[in-house]
Amino acid sequence: MNLEKTIRNLELFGAEVKHFATAAEAADYLVSEITGTTVGIGGSQTVDRMGVYERLKETNEVTWHWKDGFDEDVYRRAREAMVYLCSPNAVAETGEMIFIDGRANRVSAMTTMIEGKRLYLPCSVKKICPDIASAVERARSISPANISRFTDALPCQKDGNCHDCRDPQRMCRAFLMLCGKITWMEKAEVIFIDEDIGL
Numbered sequence: 001m002n003l004e005k006t007i008r009n010l011e012l013f014g015a016e017v018k019h020f021a022t023a024a025e026a027a028d029y030l031v032s033e034i035t036g037t038t039v040g041i042g043g044s045q046t047v048d049r050m051g052v053y054e055r056l057k058e059t060n061e062v063t064w065h066w067k068d069g070f071d072e073d074v075y076r077r078a079r080e081a082m083v084y085l086c087s088p089n090a091v092a093e094t095g096e097m098i099f100i101d102g103r104a105n106r107v108s109a110m111t112t113m114i115e116g117k118r119l120y121l122p123c124s125v126k127k128i129c130p131d132i133a134s135a136v137e138r139a140r141s142i143s144p145a146n147i148s149r150f151t152d153a154l155p156c157q158k159d160g161n162c163h164d165c166r167d168p169q170r171m172c173r174a175f176l177m178l179c180g181k182i183t184w185m186e187k188a189e190v191i192f193i194d195e196d197i198g199l
């Protein structure tokens with residue numbers, strides 16, 4: 001894993017990058033950065049384990065379906081928030097970030113055009129992969145096997161490998177390869193964390 005190369009290539013795409021040793025330090029940074037605005041959060045073990053939801057609610061209007069319910073209006077408010085938090089499923093050393101969704105709520109929130117939107121993307125350095133192909137492989141074989149809250153019957157959940165299934169509960173429905181900051185965004189900031197956090 002080459003962190004320096006990854007940071008360099010993310011920045012060449014226009015992403016900003018922060019790097020912290022621990023999730024607690026990264027959480028303190030996020031709470032200091034995000035105040036007085038609307039915040040949406042995507043499904044993310046990383047964000048959950050950072051414990052920022054309650055802290056951000058003290059100074060922001062925060063919407064997260066994991067806390068506020070799997071409701072169409074909750075997804076809409078998260079999608080339309082000025083700040084969005086979620087964790088990439090994998091990051092290639094060449095600078096591309098891979099996201100994979102079953103419901104496309106994260107993918108749509110990150111690409112909904114709202115001038116001035118900010119993305120904060122906390123991510124353990126363990127999610128860094130050598131190239132796009134290995135990043136996509138990680139996203140399809142590791143993440144869905146662990147993150148599914150709706151089923152335990154997917155083939156990848158049995159052996160950790162993607163079988164390109166046609167299961168009705170398939171998690172891999174929408175893919176996003178994000179190359180830095182989208183034109184209308186204020187920022188897309190990757191927050192690398194040395195600690196082994198998230199899936």
Ligand code: SF4
Pocket residue numbers: 139140141144145154155156157161162163164165166167169170171172
């Ligand atoms: S396509 Fe199916 S088997 Fe492959 S990772 Fe997605 S849900 Fe699992």
